[in-house]
Amino acid sequence: MDFINPETLKTIQSIWHQVEIFFHSLILPSRLWQLAIILVCFGIAHLGRIWLAPKVDDWARNRELSPRQLRSAIIFRKRLRGVIFILLAWSAVFVLSELSPFYSRRFIVVLAATLVTAWLVVGMLARLIHNDLLRRIVTWGVWIYVALYYLGFADEAAGLLDTAAITIGDFRLSALAVLKAMVLTALLVSGARAVTRRATARIRANTDISPSMSELVIKVMQVLFYGAALFVGLKSVGFDLTGLAVLSGAIGVGLGFGLQKVVSNLVSGVIILLDKSIKPGDVISIGDTFGWINSLGARYVSVVTRDGKEYLIPNEDLITGQVVNWSHSDEFVRIDLTFGTSYHDDPHKVRELAINAAQSVSRVLRSRPAVCHITGFGESSVDYVLRFWIEDPVEGLTNVRGAVYLALWDAFHANGISIPFPQREVRVLGGSTSDATASGENPQAGS
Template identity: 30%
Template sequence: MDIVDKLIDDFNNSSAWLEFFIVLGGLLLAYVCVRFWGRHLKHKGRAASVWFGSNPLHGAMFPLMALLWIYIAQAITVQYMPVFWLRIAISLLCSLTVIRFVARVLSKSFPQSTGMRLIERVFSWMVWGLAVLHSLGLLTQVLAELDAVRLTLGKSQISLLSLIEGALSTGLMLVVVLWVSSLFEQHVINRWVGDLSMRKVSMNVTRGVLITVGLLLALSWVGMDLTTLSVMGGAIGVGLGFGMQKIASNYVSGFLVLIERALRIGDNVRVDGFEGRITDIRTRFTVIQALNGRESIVPNETLITQRVENLTQSDRRFSLSTTMVVGMDSDVEQVRQVLLAAAASQPRVLAQPGPSVQLVDFLEHGLQFSLNYYISDPQNGQGNIRSDVNLAVLQGLRAAGIQLPVPRQVLEWSGGAPGAKDVKVDPEAVDHRA
């Protein structure tokens, strides 16, 4: 009852209207500051999504600035009279700042994770509960009751308060680590590392190191002896040696692929008969997306131990080819010029290096040519550019009057209908022009 009497006494002795105007002024001042600051950063292209949203009220900076101004006002006002509403406003704004910060970081790091949405809601309710208890002056008693509840773990006892503090401190440390790693990626890695694969491995290494350091700091803050982790480390080592060989192998293989850069994000590859473009290289597997949208999840160990065809040149060129057969008496130079002109007429075909034509073989029914050309955007489709080049080749050969021979299998085809007689087509009677 002492706490309730103190709250009633503070409420009666406080000037509600004065505190209300102080809170309103702090909110307006914070809105003006965040709006001006957000526009200034957006004009320079450096607006941080964690602190500034689409408008000043959506980011975490607004409650933080309001908390700062109202806290300064409370420090001055409390010297002259008791405060009630200012104390509640500070507790609510502090909770809102933490919730906004955690929610922004989690939504940016895990944009499509439903589990993170659940964790975010649970954390928000816990923070709001702590804010209410602190405003009512009941937080100290609740913490004392939680500390009195003891749980026996083996030969040691630990309080429920220590478990809650450990979980919250570890979670907040991980959120801070994710935020710091995101800032490091945005301002350092993206600016100084141009290659996508090296950018990915740099980000993975940075995040792994920061998470490890953050966990060790969080465990030390809750009073856990870090020397006891040596036993856990030994157990993990044994597990990796026996039951987690594939996971460890894929994990190490992923870093080797990224570091050696034999395969890079954006390369077009063929693995085990599946052809597509590498869209992501993760710690355990690589994602390869085909032209029709299908995705193949390939373990990183496969990329190290098996044969992989990289269809993309080192300078990001992609080679395509098409073959055709013309009549034996065709002018070779004329055919070559027609094929080169057909490939050069397509905008997606690169001029440097330009298309090339080779006389591949002498067949029984004609001369076989191969037209090779390069494109730089295989993600836009390979079948359509092949079709466009083939149509241009066909039109060019027809316009030049170059004969396209009919294969002997077509000329000697016989019908299979009941009662039908074998029919042989006279080759001299066939129009050899396409």
């Protein structure tokens, strides 16, 4: 035991002595009766949960509950055994207090009821923390502290954890400080998360703020709140962050050369938010990707296409490359369709039919008139271009083109307008057959 600090050894011996006293006190006749009462309460609570859980499920199924009410019902069902035990244990405490004025006759039952009640309250309040890891850290940390506090071992356990420490120069890091930092930081981060979520919902619901500015404000707010939570959580338990700042600066210089692309994407993301070149909901095309902006991230932009694919495009590509924003200044998009008709058809009638066909499609705007022009005289047809406008490119371009082409087909078919296709004639020049026969080849055989 020479490797153990004498102060630590003394603390362990003190805790062990108190544990021995506590367990020896449990074998007293009055304490055995109380333990029996606790076991009976637990058994009844377990059977009660088995009996009541299906009834709670039936009650929830037979009612139209909101998601929050349904979540509350599920949480209550999971903690049903604890709730029943608490009711039975405190009822037993009340009966024992009426039977005997001595507190020692009900001490163990009071202790068990208090512990379970505190654990249940902590578990319910921890549901406010949405992150699973943070919730578990806070829940288990507070549960252990509550148990040690009511059992009378809190000061000794804190002293034991404080003696388990490492010292580097003037810096001392103990297990107690680490645990306090973990629990407190988890609580502060959870609070920051709750505040930012509520503020984010309000900012995005405000129509006076542009989407790109909303995303910028949200990102800055998240960085400030989460950074402040980490700083306050570490500083409040005695961590000296001066050395950490120097170390992070040195590491930052080393990593900067290897993370140039990452930093470039981060800076590009800030520029995109500031200049409002693209924003969530815009319809863009970059390279072969056509879709609408789903979200703006710190490193990439999420673009969702019509076929359900989600492309994560680095922010740097949107800054340095050519991007077509179909809805940058407004939602209006002009679409051009080309087609041809026979030389025997009246071009004036063709143009009129084409314009009427385009305007018969529901997505084509009436406020911006469609036009049709002759673009040239082709080899087998008179060539036209039909131009019309839409204001919902997010709904797709190929489908509206197909709808207009179908309307053109119906209109031309109903009015006798023909759509020609190229025809070719093959002529066999004189002497080619005799040449093939003279060379010994079969003129009917395929090549």
